[in-house]
Amino acid sequence: MSYLKQVGLPFIYVGVQAVALILAFPFIHAGLQAAATPNSPSSIIPLLIAIIVAPLLIILFAKSAPTSLGSIRFLFTGVICLSILITLQPAIALVLPTPWGFSDGLSFDMSVYIAVLVASLCFLALLLEPQWYVVDSVGFLAGGALTALLGIFIGVLWALVFLAILMVYDAIAVYWTKHMISLADVVSDMKLPILMVMPSEPSFDYTQVSLKDHRDKVKARPEEREALFMGLGDAVIPGVLVVSSYVFLPQTHIFGGIPASLITALCVMAGSLVGYVVLMRAVSSGNPQAGLPFLNGGAIAGFLISYPLIFHSFTYGITWP
Numbered sequence: 537m538s539y540l541k542q543v544g545l546p547f548i549y550v551g552v553q554a555v556a557l558i559l560a561f562p563f564i565h566a567g568l569q570a571a572a573t574p575n576s577p578s579s580i581i582p583l584l585i586a587i588i589v590a591p592l593l594i595i596l597f598a599k600s601a602p603t604s605l606g607s608i609r610f611l612f613t614g615v616i617c618l619s620i621l622i623t624l625q626p627a628i629a630l631v632l633p634t635p636w637g638f639s640d641g642l643s644f645d646m647s648v649y650i651a652v653l654v655a656s657l658c659f660l661a662l663l664l665e666p667q668w669y670v671v672d673s674v675g676f677l678a679g680g681a682l683t684a685l686l687g688i689f690i691g692v693l694w695a696l697v698f699l700a701i702l703m704v705y706d707a708i709a710v711y712w713t714k715h716m717i718s719l720a721d722v723v724s725d726m727k728l729p730i731l732m733v734m735p736s737e738p739s740f741d742y743t744q745v746s747l748k749d750h751r752d753k754v755k756a757r758p759e760e761r762e763a764l765f766m767g768l769g770d771a772v773i774p775g776v777l778v779v780s781s782y783v784f785l786p787q788t789h790i791f792g793g794i795p796a797s798l799i800t801a802l803c804v805m806a807g808s809l810v811g812y813v814v815l816m817r818a819v820s821s822g823n824p825q826a827g828l829p830f831l832n833g834g835a836i837a838g839f840l841i842s843y844p845l846i847f848h849s850f851t852y853g854i855t856w857p
Contacts (some may be wrong), residue, residue, distance in 0.1 A: 539713035540735065540737070540738065540832065541734050541735060541736045541764050542733065543579065543732040544734040545732065545764050545766055546670075546699050546809070546812060548672060548675075548676055548679075548732055548734070548771065549766070549770070549771045549812055550805070551676060551680070552613055552676060552679040552680050552723055552768075552771040552775060552780035552806075553607040553680075553683060553774070553775040553779075553805050554684055554686070554805075555676075555679075555680030555681075555683075556683035556684040556687060556775050556778065556779050557684075557779060557782055557798075557801060559623075559626075559627055559680065559681060559684040560684050560687060560688055560763070560779050560782055562627065562629075562630055562784050563623070563626055563685060563688055564688055565711075566626035567686060568623075568626065568686045568688070569689065571827075572689040573634055573689075574688075574690055574691035574777075574780075574784060575686040575688060575691045575694070576696075577694060578805050579691065579694050580690060580694050580697065580698045583698070584698070584701060584702075586706075587702065587769075588705065588808075591685050591709075591715065591813075592715065594608065594719060594722055595715060595718050595719055595722060595724075598722045599725040603661065603785045604686040605722075605726060607682065608726065609726040609727075609728065610663070612726070612730075613659060613662045613728065614659065615727060616658075616662075616728070616730075617655045617656070617662070617674075619651060619673070619678055619681065620651075620654065620658055620677050620678050621651050621654075621655035623682075623684075623685065624651040624654055624677065624681065624683030625647050625648055627652040627681070628646075628647040628650050629645070629647040632647050633850070636761065638747055643672070646855045649702075653754065658673075661674070662727070664727065664773045664837075665740070665743075666727035666743060666747060666791070667733055667742050667743060667761070668733040668734070668740055669738075671727060671728070671729045671731070671732070671733055671742065672729070672732055672733060672734070672754075674729040675729035675730070675731075675732050675768045678729060678768070679768050679772050681738055681772055682772055683771070683776060683779060684779055686772070686775075686779070687774045687777075687778065687779020687780045687782070687783060688779065688780075688783050689773065690776060690780055691780060691784050691854075692777075692781060692784050692852065692853050695777045695780040696777065696836060696839070698773075698776060698777075699773060699774065699776070699777055699828075699835060699836055700830050700832070702773055702838065703828050703829045703832045703833060704771045705828075706826040706828035706829060707826045708804075709826070709839065710824060710825065711826060716826070718746055720765065720767065720824075723748070724745070724746070724747035724765070725745065725746065729768065730767065730768050731765055731766070731767055731768065732765065732767070732768055732771075733763055733764075734763060734764045734765075735763040737762075739773050740762060740763055742763075745762075745763070747765065761822070762800065764770050764819070764855070766827065767827065769828075770827035770828065773803075773828060773831070773832060774811075774828075774831045774832050774835035775805075775808075776814065777832075777835050777836070777839060778801045778804045778808070778835065779801070781797060781800045781801040781839060782795075782798055782800075782801035783806050784797075784798050784853065785797035785800055785801075785843075785847075786847070786853065788847070790846070796846050796847060799842070799846055800839065800846055802808070802849075803838045803839070804835050804838040804839045805835075805836020805838070805840070806838055807836070807839065808831050808834045808835035808838065809834070810838075811831045811833055811834025811835065811837075812830070812836045814830050814834075815827055815830035815831065819831070839852075
């Protein structure tokens, strides 16, 4: 079953972005884009602050009050599952009948109850039995929805800026300050679905694994790697440009009626997948690697190359504020 490690992680990576593409317009129709300012820097500034500050706070709490990790884990698990609840309902409503109406004016929306049930089960599973498949499944659900939400909120110009800034930040955080490595250790210890895990064997017991010990072992003997680890953000961040390209580029139909924007989005995804392949070759050395320089770089390259070929223009569909 060693192929699980090689196939599973790219499946999650591509799957998160594919799910986000499917959910993008349903989320817009559900009103989740109502307060968006896609052509303003305000669409990314709060996100950048959160992405930079949140890891520092988590590490600070972990070092200053290690006994509080249980409370932090409970809080983050609750927030993640609440986000699943909010975003899963519009997705489920796509395949269920419209709410049933009654003579007294009341209505019954099955999608709400299913979303509550799934989110509750995710919450309990993460708290009681956070095995790798539980963590990955919850991360997959949350990642697809989060990518779709961010993509419909951020226009193409600011999506490019967003990815470029985070490329630099991730490189600094992994290779220079190394605090992103410390964050991965903390998140792994708390078994949060912020770190995706794909083992060589299904019997891999994630609850007994310390990422730091695993990393030290792999660094000494890379051939003994039991699992691959990837931050959920490594799938979400490049996916923002995928969804933004799909939503905000002109919906001109070419190639058998397929929207040009969708073709561009798929090219962005393909570019990020090329970056993923290069990243995996670097990871094989056994040393931690910053993912976003490879993944975001591939996504940006895919966009910059594909847009002129598809739209026969070098405007890149950018709307200036």
